[in-house]
Amino acid sequence: MQHVVRGNVYQMEIAGFIGAFLMGLSLGLVGSGGSILTVPILVYLFSIDALAATTYSLFIVGITSMVGAxxxxxxxxxxxxxxxxxxxxSLVSVYLTRSFILPVIPSVIVHQGNFILTKSLFLLLLFAVLMLLASFSMIRERHEHPEDENTPANGSYDPFPLFIKGISVGGITGILGAGGGFLIIPALVLMANLPMNKAVGTSLIIITANSFMGFWRDYHLHELIDWRFLVYFSTIAITGILTGSSLAHKISGEKLKPIFGYFILLMGAFILFKELFLR
Incomplete structure (x- = not known):
């Protein structure tokens, strides 16, 4: 029996490291969506608590995005x-969210009969909703901002909407440990008139800074972190983003987005169903 359990654990870990590669590959090819898989991979394939997984995710997403950037x-x-x-x-929002909002969420939010909404469960459900929103964003046809390399990169634009969007994305990164590329890239294309290639690169810089800010803010947890695991996972994710970046000029990221979006949709629906009905 122990051999069966141990074999299942090994299989889950192998699947998790494959997921790490796919996460990096997505970031390299389309610049978004990949980081949203990190927390579910850590929770369901490596059995890491949801709150701790957000800290791990911030480091993994940060260092992977830094390489891509x-x-x-x-x-x-x-x-x-x-x-x-x-x-x-966005950086300020990450710091404030991680410092003042996340700590005040109680360990048990709701206890009604047999239903207990813990902080970890709340984060997972919130994450699943974010995955659904991300999937809809990636699946939907974006005729309003086609991938046009001739779009003026230095055209005039109103900085205030970008500023406000940065605050909201920082809040999401601070709470959930996700990069938010699926929100950043459309904002840069539509609000700052950036061509897709510059929007992806700029997004990766922002994701890098936000992720490292959030991870640094969790300094009190660093002594509890399994650094060896983080190095293994991050190295595989970096391999994925380098592979994706090398293929980006051969494969259209915009064509791959809907396919990846459907995958995220299924993952988000699975998390909601599992946590609400199979607990």
Whole structure:
């Protein structure tokens, strides 16, 4: 019996590391969506508590996005003014959310009969809803911002909407440990008139900064972190993002987005069903 259990654990871990590669691959190809898989992978395949998984996710997403951003920066695909306008309020929002909002959520939020809504369950359900929103965003046809390399990268735009969007994305990253690329990229394309290649590169810079800010804010948890596991997982994810970045000029990320969106949709629906009806 022990051999069966141990074999199942190994299979789950292998599936988890494959998921790490796919997460990085998605970030490299389409610049978004991949990081939203990190917390479910950590929770369901590595049995890490949901709250701790958000801390782990911040490190993994941060270092993986940093590698992808470095590759994009080398190709000149970063728009630095938009990075500052969007990124600075986002950073502040991550810090404040991680410092003052997340800690005040009680360990048991609702206890009604046999139903107990714990903090970890709340985060998982919130994460599942975010996955559904991300999937709809990725599946929906975006005629309003086609991938046009000739879109003016330095056109005039109103910085205030970008500033406000940065605050909201920072809050999401702070609570859930997800990068929010599916929100950042459309904002950069529609609000800052960036072509898709620059929007992806700029998004990766913002995700990197937000993730490391959130992870740094969790400094009191660092002594409890399994650093060896983080290095293994992050290395595989980095391999994925380097692979995706090398294929990005051969494969249209916009064509892959709907396919990946349907996968995230199924994952989000699975989490909701499992946590609400199979507990």
């Amino acid at each position: 470095t590759v994009r920066a080398g190709a000149g695909n970063i728009h630095w003014p938009a990075t500052l306008i969007f990124g600075l309020p």
